[in-house]
Amino acid sequence: MSCQNTNDKMNKAPITDSNPTTITAGNALSVQQKQIKHYKKEPLYYIYIDHEQCFFDILVNDIPAFQYFKDGGIMSQVTLNNYIAKSGKQKITYRLYPQTKREYGEGFKELTPYTRFKLTLYSRDNADSLTSFDKRVQVFEHTNLKKEDGKTFIGAGLPYYEYTVEFNATVPYEQSPTLETAVDLKSMDKELLEKKTVEAYNFFRKIISEKNKDQYFSLVFNSDCRQIKSEYYTDEYLKETGNEDLFYFETPSFKLEPLENYTMKIYGDGKLVGLEHASKDIRLQGKSSIWGKYNAKEGGVRVRFLKILLYIPKGKDTFEIW
Incomplete structure (x- = not known):
């Protein structure tokens, strides 16, 4: 590592990277292709959710994995591997909220x-492309707890309910870098941490607003690689999805909204931090504070949220994107 002079340290960006090579928008995909690795067995863990009269958040190992603040049910699976760092004990936490708005009838x-x-x-074994779904294994099924009458939801009358279940996972990879050695953000002064987080979010927003796509792809590179490895991407799938983020730079109508009305949230057992909307509007609740609007091809205005979580690797004093 080269030495830095005092002026360099004073002007250090609030988000940096630890990429082994220079990453640009032009070479990110080809470098990521080299990260693809397959195994004899590729366990893929995923959940299905059946719910009624509630909104919910799902956290895996205290990292936000999925949220649902809509009327009606959800049919698609939620894949967990991106939040499983290595084999061993894992935890799934669900947080339930009243369904405050419904398409038909009053909310709660x-x-x-x-x-x-x-x-x-x-x-299921992702490596078994022919019979993977047929041979899937149910690891467990959990239904919310009830009161002594066996019928009433145990959290009835509450504005919020949380429960955690654990399971053991076996995966052929170990994510690197790991959060195990990251700085414990809970030990930092809360006001200072929020100030640094806001600075980092504004820095990231500026990169997008100024169309600096090379720096953008460099900062998100390790985060993308973690998902590529843990979900066993194929070369074909990576080619289909690897440049989706160019949308933010190549869509003329896309414009970021101001960073405001946010709340700081700490995740990852104290190792991750992010800013989320503080609004109770279910269209925004729990969403990233980095978001923008654009004109959809089919007409109307649509929105996109850019969720980033930040951590400080051991031995560093700047954030990286997890």
Whole structure:
């Protein structure tokens, strides 16, 4: 590592990277292709959720994995591997909120006696492309706890309910860098941490607003690689999805909204930090504070949220994107 003079340190960016080579928008995909690795067995863990009369957040190892603040149910699976760093004990936490708005009928201010939440965890071998789904294994099924009558939701009457279940995972990879050695952000002064986080978010927003796509792809490179490795991407799939982020730079109508009305959230057992909307509007609730609007081809205005979580690797004093 080269030495830095005092002026360099004073002007150090609030988000940096630890890439082994220079990453640009032009070479990110080809370098990522070299990260693809396949194994004899590729366990893929995913959940299905069945719920009623509630909104919810899903966290895996205290990292936000999925949220649902819409009316009606969800049918698609939620893949967990990106949040599983290595083999061993894992935890899934669900947080339930009252369904404050419904398409038909009034919403609820509290969780109702009839709140229902069922989570089913499966594992299948991604390497078995022919019979993977047929041979999937149900790891466990969990249904929300009930009161002594066996019918009433245990959290009835509450504005919020949280529960954690654990399971053991076996994966052929170990994510690197790891959060295990990252700086414990809870030990930092809260006001200072928020100031640094806001500075980092504004820095990232500026990169996008000024169309600095090379710096953008460099900063998100390790985060992208983690997902590529843990979800066993194929070369074909990576080619289809690897340049999706160019949308932010090549869509003339896309414009970021101001960074405002946010709340700081700490995740990853104290190792990750991010800014989220503080609004109770279900269209924004829990969403990233980095977001923008654009004119959709089919007409109308649509929005996109850019969720980033930040951590400080051991031995560094600047954030990186997890």
